[in-house]
Amino acid sequence: MTGRARSYNTEGVILRRRNLGEADSIFTVFSAREGKFDAIARGVRKPRSHMRGHLEPLTRSQLHLAQGRNLDVFTQAETIAAYRAVRDDLDRLALALYCCELVDRFTVERAPQPLLYDLLNELLEGLDSDAPLTIGRAFELRILSLSGFEIQLSACALCGSRIPEGDTLFSAMAGGLVCDPCRPKAETGRLLSVRAIKVLRFARSATIGQFAGLRLDEALEREVQRALADAIRQVLDRETNAGRYVDSLARPLRDTGRTAAGDVQWSPPSGS
Numbered sequence: 698m699t700g701r702a703r704s705y706n707t708e709g710v711i712l713r714r715r716n717l718g719e720a721d722s723i724f725t726v727f728s729a730r731e732g733k734f735d736a737i738a739r740g741v742r743k744p745r746s747h748m749r750g751h752l753e754p755l756t757r758s759q760l761h762l763a764q765g766r767n768l769d770v771f772t773q774a775e776t777i778a779a780y781r782a783v784r785d786d787l788d789r790l791a792l793a794l795y796c797c798e799l800v801d802r803f804t805v806e807r808a809p810q811p812l813l814y815d816l817l818n819e820l821l822e823g824l825d826s827d828a829p830l831t832i833g834r835a836f837e838l839r840i841l842s843l844s845g846f847e848i849q850l851s852a853c854a855l856c857g858s859r860i861p862e863g864d865t866l867f868s869a870m871a872g873g874l875v876c877d878p879c880r881p882k883a884e885t886g887r888l889l890s891v892r893a894i895k896v897l898r899f900a901r902s903a904t905i906g907q908f909a910g911l912r913l914d915e916a917l918e919r920e921v922q923r924a925l926a927d928a929i930r931q932v933l934d935r936e937t938n939a940g941r942y943v944d945s946l947a948r949p950l951r952d953t954g955r956t957a958a959g960d961v962q963w964s965p966p967s968g969s
């Protein structure tokens with residue numbers, strides 16, 4: 698805590714909460730200026746608490762805190778955006794919680810990441826304004842990039858050679874697309890269609906708002922989703938809690954009788 702004022706103001710998004718004792722709660726906050734941090738709100742679960750409702754997960758709030766011995770303490774909180782439309786829709790709520798969990802997993806304590814903070818707010822505002830749920834794919838790709846795990850989509854992730862247009866192996870272990878000659882080195886992956894690759898390349902540079910204007914059919918969205926899920930699982934070395942629920946909400950392609958290149962799992966032939 699050296700170098701920080703005894704009390705300070707910051708704007709932040711509440712990522713999650715953990716209850717403590719009979720009336721207190723610990724909240725994880727993500728702030729552009731302070732980065733991610735935990736702080737305690739004393740008595741916040743009491744009916745007459747003046748901060749009750751301003752510190753709910755997914756809320757963007759203006760916060761005032763005082764330094765504590767172990768955890769900083771909330772002294773004031775005022776809602777900037779409650780994203781009520783997100784909370785009233787189960788699918789939007791699940792996606793928002795999943796993206797907040799990604800922010801929590803991809804960040805470390807007190808490391809400011811203003812670009813990621815802006816990205817999270819852009820996602821929440823989009824979901825609150827009826828943007829399609831596919832914007833979650835753009836968020837996944839961008840958080841990987843902002844966290845130093847950018848997926849290689851312009852050339853082979855193993856040898857750097859140009860990727861010709863066509864169905865191409867995507868290997869999360871290799872870090873992106875893999876050319877045909879390098880496939881035996883990739884160990885495992887999934888084949889991506891030309892359309893899916895184009896979507897990923899567009900998402901790499903597009904804003905959330907721009908990506909929201911892209912209309913993806915169910916099969917294509919599912920193909921992109923599975924590739925990005927592979928990449929995130931490779932980095933985090935585990936499934937996210939909310940991600941499992943988001944995946945369960947998506948209707949499996951097998952129920953529609955359709956297939957896509959990205960649903961073809963690939964592994965090198967034995968002896969390669």
